[in-house]
Amino acid sequence: MDFLARRPKIILHLIEQKGKHGCHHGHKVGDKFDYDTERxxxxxxxxxVAFPYVEILRYGGEVPLSQDYEQMVFCCPDVDVINVFQIEVILLV
Incomplete structure (x- = not known):
């Protein structure tokens, strides 16, 4: 139980849209989501797509940094939209 209280907070930031069409779910650049409370x-x-990255990071693993963004990012699988999300890990004490 104590371990769960100390696991890091994960925030997903929508930092770019590369597709030619708007997001079907209405997301816009600048949106932020607390993975635990706003998923x-x-x-x-x-x-x-976020789930495996979040689980790896939450339990002490590492994911490669993007060579283009120099941070932890992933994108949605919708080819018309291509939302790019940055993953922020906030360590709790």
């Missing part, structure tokens, strides 16, 4: 507001396709 239900996140597009299900983006949440599905």
């Amino acid at each position: 239900g507001q996140l597009c299900p396709m983006a949440a599905h």
